[in-house]
Amino acid sequence: MNIKSAAAIAFLLLxxxxxxxxxxxxxxxxxxxxxxxxxxxxxxxxxxxxxSHHNQKITLSSARGSKPTVLVFYRGNW
Amino acid sequence: MRYLIKADEQVxxxxxxxxxxxxxxxFAEKISADGKGSINYPILSDPGHRLIDAFGIRDPDYNxxxxxxxxxxxxxxxxxxxxxxxxxxxxxxxxxxxxDEVRAALxxxxxIN
Numbered sequence: 144m145n146i147k148s149a150a151a152i153a154f155l156l157l158x159x160x161x162x163x164x165x166x167x168x169x170x171x172x173x174x175x176x177x178x179x180x181x182x183x184x185x186x187x188x189x190x191x192x193x194x195s196h197h198n199q200k201i202t203l204s205s206a207r208g209s210k211p212t213v214l215v216f217y218r219g220n221w
Numbered sequence: 222m223r224y225l226i227k228a229d230e231q232v233x234x235x236x237x238x239x240x241x242x243x244x245x246x247x248f249a250e251k252i253s254a255d256g257k258g259s260i261n262y263p264i265l266s267d268p269g270h271r272l273i274d275a276f277g278i279r280d281p282d283y284n285x286x287x288x289x290x291x292x293x294x295x296x297x298x299x300x301x302x303x304x305x306x307x308x309x310x311x312x313x314x315x316x317x318x319x320x321d322e323v324r325a326a327l328x329x330x331x332x333i334n
Contacts, residue, residue: 177274181295181310188299189275193237195263196245201235204303211306211332212233212299213323216278216292219238220248 188214231333234262239273239290242266278310296323298330306330 175189182188192202203212238245245264253259270290273279278292294316298307307326327333 175271175275177271178277181277181293182275182297182305182308184305184308186305188297188303188305189272190303191272191275193265193267193272194242195235195265196242196249197263198242199263201263201265203299206233206235207299207301207303208233209301210231210233211301211327211330212235213327214295214297214299215234215236216273216276216295216297217236217238218291218294219240220244220251 232327236262236264237267237272239268239270240266241268298326
């Protein structure tokens with residue numbers, strides 16, 4: 144690996160880590176890693192903070208408390 | 222949607238889409254407009270589909286299109302320790318996990334009476 148490509152990789156890593164930090168306020172941050180296959184039974188669910196239709200911030204780990212949570216993913220209003 | 226499952230005191234229920242909060246409000250109003258009942262749980266916004274991608278349930282048919290990031294219709298039951306206890310991911314968008322099925326799963330997991 145030459146210096147130029149090493150520098151390019153370093154820059155890329157820096158960009159990725161900055162991007163992750165910027166996004167972390169929005170939706171769970173570092174835990175939200177994309178995956179190719181659907182999350183399966185027994186796996187830990189990624190934690191998240193998302194805004195509700197009444198503009199409340201909901202964080203799974205704090206909302207969960209001692210209760211189970213049902214997440215319904217749907218196609219949206221269209 | 223409102224028939225999928227009723228939020229009750231034993232479980233938290235959240236709906237999630239790529240819509241922003243305003244679009245979700247419009248959706249909730251549209252549902253309740255017929256007077257047969259409203260949505261009594263929060264609709265959460267995942268506009269950048271980061272959570273949808275973290276669950277691995279993005280419908281790839283919409284990649285590169287206006288509706289990129291739309292999920293397969295899916296229901297996940299997360300136990301109180303944060304693990305997936307039950308999951309139903311529909312690959313055919315015309316099929317939806319139905320209320321009875323989710324309720325039966327919650328019962329068999331002893332999460333509701």
